[in-house]
Amino acid sequence: MDFSHDEEQQALREAVRGLVGKQYSDFELRRQTTKADPGYDETMWARLAEMGVLGLPFGEDDGGSGAGPAEVAIVAEELGRVIAPEPFLTAVVLAGGLVAAAGSPEQRAEVLGALTAGELVPALAHAEPGSRWSPSAESVTASADGDTWTLTGTKEPVPFGAHAGLLVVTAALPDGGTGAFLVQPDAAGLSREGYPLFDGSRAAKVVLDGTPGTPLGAPGLDLTDSIATVMDIGRIVACHEALGAMAYALEATSGYLKSRKQFGVTLNTFQALTFRSADMYVSLELARSVAAWALMVLMTGDRERASDAAARAALQVSRAARHIGQEAIQLHGGIGMTAEYAIGSYTARLTALDHLLGDGDHHLGRLAEVVGQHEDLDPLGA
Secondary structure: OOOOOOHHHHHHHHHHHHHHHHHHOOHHHHHHHHHOOOOOOHHHHHHHHHHOHHHOOOOHHHOOOOOOHHHHHHHHHHHHHOOOOOOHHHHHHHHHHHHHHHOOHHHHHHHHHHHHOOOOOEEEEOOOOOOOOOOOOOOOEEEEEOOEEEEEEEEEEEEOOOOOOEEEEEEEOOOOOEEEEEEOOOOOOEEEEEEEOOOOOEEEEEEEEEEEEEEOOOOOOOOHHHHHHHHHHHHHHHHHHHHHHHHHHHHHHHHHHHHOEEOOEEHHHOHHHHHHHHHHHHHHHHHHHHHHHHHHHHHOOOHHHHHHHHHHHHHHHHHHHHHHHHHHHHHOHHHHHOOOOHHHHHHHHHHHHHHHOOOHHHHHHHHHHOHHHOOOOOOOOO
């Protein structure tokens, strides 16, 4: 497999790295940005729009640039390197991705056009209290009275849902299945309660009480498969964002071991610490290989294989993120535990990514359910 990038992809990487790196190389600036609502820099969001980053996954007819998953993954990895708080994954990949997959031509043009221009930040309201990363909605229900649809129930957590300009809400349909609805932020019966998460990002509790919503695509259409596909794409993109964060954590740890002195010598003089750093490198490269493979499977368009690949990549990245994050804090000694030092925030972000669309145990369970479908392998007779 060829994991290398062409010249245009390398140029995209350098452009995004230059933009967000300049902004968030000062970690204190990120800290101040995440302290205040909406939890990210709206000026930076506008700059990403000007660069064309927000329209990468969408077709040119919808106002995007028609780029592929590889370009989206490149952006996610660069955002992960500086743990940029901008909601690229949740607003563009998840909310925008579902509109692109299931919306009518008019809905795609209106929503994705505004999203690409940086004028609209949508949020996907799919998770429900007690749910475990299922593509189906259960407790939030949709009711139809003629052509009018209303939604009732609670969605939580909704990433960046408190200040979103549009909510894409999933709900159980009267005839079975799960549909999706566009809900305006000032709709009747809608209440939102925002709160900060442990990694500095934002989430909200969204309560719907007979709230009117516009069906996404054809009314009453079961979108469970589309939601599952968007979640799998989100998992692969989240893996690449985690790769960026893990790469920085390894670089910062190696740099600390080479500069910090104990007993008159730098810490990398001690073989035991160097071995632990080397193990972090191995974890990162294993995760990078699986994530890159999953991305290439996604690019084939085979959704069933992509779903399996997303679960495998998410499991490997989950394990690597836990290993690298914990080792980075340990090898930094006491300063790794302080809120003022960046490495702890990287570990927090890796943990948040792990839980966004299913943690390692969840994906291990998914893979275990289908392991019997694989052919027996005789390593000695092969």
